[in-house]
Amino acid sequence: MSKNDPLNLTLTEESILNAILFRERYGLEIMKAIAEASKGKKTIGFSSLYPNLRKLEKKGFVTSRWGDETPEENTGARRRYYQITGSGMAAVNRKQEYLTALQRLTLAGEL
Amino acid sequence: MRRQKSDRTLHSSHAILKAFLTKIADLLKFVVGHLIVEIFAASVIGFGCLFVSKGMVSHWAWIVAICVTLSLTILLTYFCFGINSLRKPQGETKLARRISKILAGRRDTEWIEYQDWLHDILLARRQLLDAKCPRWKVKLITYRRLSVFCVVVGISKVRQASMSIRRSR
Numbered sequence: 001m002s003k004n005d006p007l008n009l010t011l012t013e014e015s016i017l018n019a020i021l022f023r024e025r026y027g028l029e030i031m032k033a034i035a036e037a038s039k040g041k042k043t044i045g046f047s048s049l050y051p052n053l054r055k056l057e058k059k060g061f062v063t064s065r066w067g068d069e070t071p072e073e074n075t076g077a078r079r080r081y082y083q084i085t086g087s088g089m090a091a092v093n094r095k096q097e098y099l100t101a102l103q104r105l106t107l108a109g110e111l
Numbered sequence: 112m113r114r115q116k117s118d119r120t121l122h123s124s125h126a127i128l129k130a131f132l133t134k135i136a137d138l139l140k141f142v143v144g145h146l147i148v149e150i151f152a153a154s155v156i157g158f159g160c161l162f163v164s165k166g167m168v169s170h171w172a173w174i175v176a177i178c179v180t181l182s183l184t185i186l187l188t189y190f191c192f193g194i195n196s197l198r199k200p201q202g203e204t205k206l207a208r209r210i211s212k213i214l215a216g217r218r219d220t221e222w223i224e225y226q227d228w229l230h231d232i233l234l235a236r237r238q239l240l241d242a243k244c245p246r247w248k249v250k251l252i253t254y255r256r257l258s259v260f261c262v263v264v265g266i267s268k269v270r271q272a273s274m275s276i277r278r279s280r
Contacts, residue, residue, distance in 0.1 A: 029233040047259045050228045072205050072230045075211035079234075081228035 011053050012044055017061060017084055017092050024083040025065065027053070053082060056079055061088030087109035154180045203253040207233055210261065218269075232256045265271050 009017070019025060025076040027049055035043045044052075052074040067079035084092075158176035163169055211229060214222040217253045232253065 026231065027227055028234055036268065044261075046228060046232060048255055050225060051263065063235040072233050074208045075226075075229055075233065076215065077211060077230035077233070079230050101249055 006094040009050075009091060009095055012048055014092070014095060015042065015044070016049070016056065017088055018084075020062070020082050020084045021089070021092065024065075024081040026079050026081050030082065031066075056088070057082075057088055059087075060068060061085060061091055151180060151184065154183070203236065203250055203257060204233070206254070206257055212256065214264070221267060224267075225260070225264055226259060233259065 006040050010089055015034050016030055019030045019037075025033060027046075030053075031044055031046075034062045053062060053064075057064060061084065063085050064080050064082045067081055069079050155173075155176050158179050162172035167175070169188045207229060211222075211226070214226075235256075236249055236253045239252065240246070247265055
């Protein structure tokens with residue numbers, strides 16, 4: 001099983017991909033979206049988000065662009081928006097299919 | 112040759128202008144210094160006379176006049192310099208600026224890769240301050256986030272260095 005296999009996605013990676021499934025978001029927005037969707041039960045920190053975004057970008061599941069906003073006044077750092085790619089969407093779908101199949105299999109087993 | 116000459120003339124005119132501006136700044140400092148002392152003395156005398164004319168006992172009038180002038184001076188100083196010091200980056204913002212300077216100055220790939228992280232740390236700080244979160248708490252959170260940022264970027268740098276050493280062998 002390769003590293004790029006969608007079934008190898010961690011929960012954090014999956015959450016990030018789902019957060020940017022329908023619209024591009026920047027880092028802090030992704031964190032807030034995950035916290036909001038889980039009603040505060042699941043949160044990811046800065047130290048987990050950005051390395052995971054880099055990993056997903058390397059895998060080709062995510063693409064990014066620099067924001068048009070003015071850079072931060074003290075550091076000159078810029079905002080970056082992340083967007084899911086076609087293969088990222090396919091990975092999410094494949095993982096979802098796998099989970100659905102697993103649930104159906106369990107049900108069939110019970111019967 | 113002609114270009115060199117014009118460059119030299121430009122440099123010397125710049126030096127003359129700089130020296131002239133420095134002299135003016137020194138003169139202004141001197142004048143402002145004296146003015147402050149004179150304004151202080153004038154306001155003490157003014158307040159003193161005002162209080163005496165209002166029927167206050169003379170020695171008490173002068174003591175109150177000095178106190179009023181001193182407190183006005185303190186307030187004015189705080190207003191002028193306090194606002195300026197708020198504008199200057201302090202504590203965690205200063206650290207963030209230093210980190211950005213180190214990373215951006217070396218044109219590191221880490222700066223390109225992680226500047227949005229730094230941006231979001233400072234954005235989160237601003238949002239916390241806007242949400243009236245206690246200043247000490249915001250400071251603590253931001254310092255922690257900046258330290259983690261430094262550690263992760265540092266580890267990534269060490270990893271890159273070790274990989275390049277391995278490749279060179």
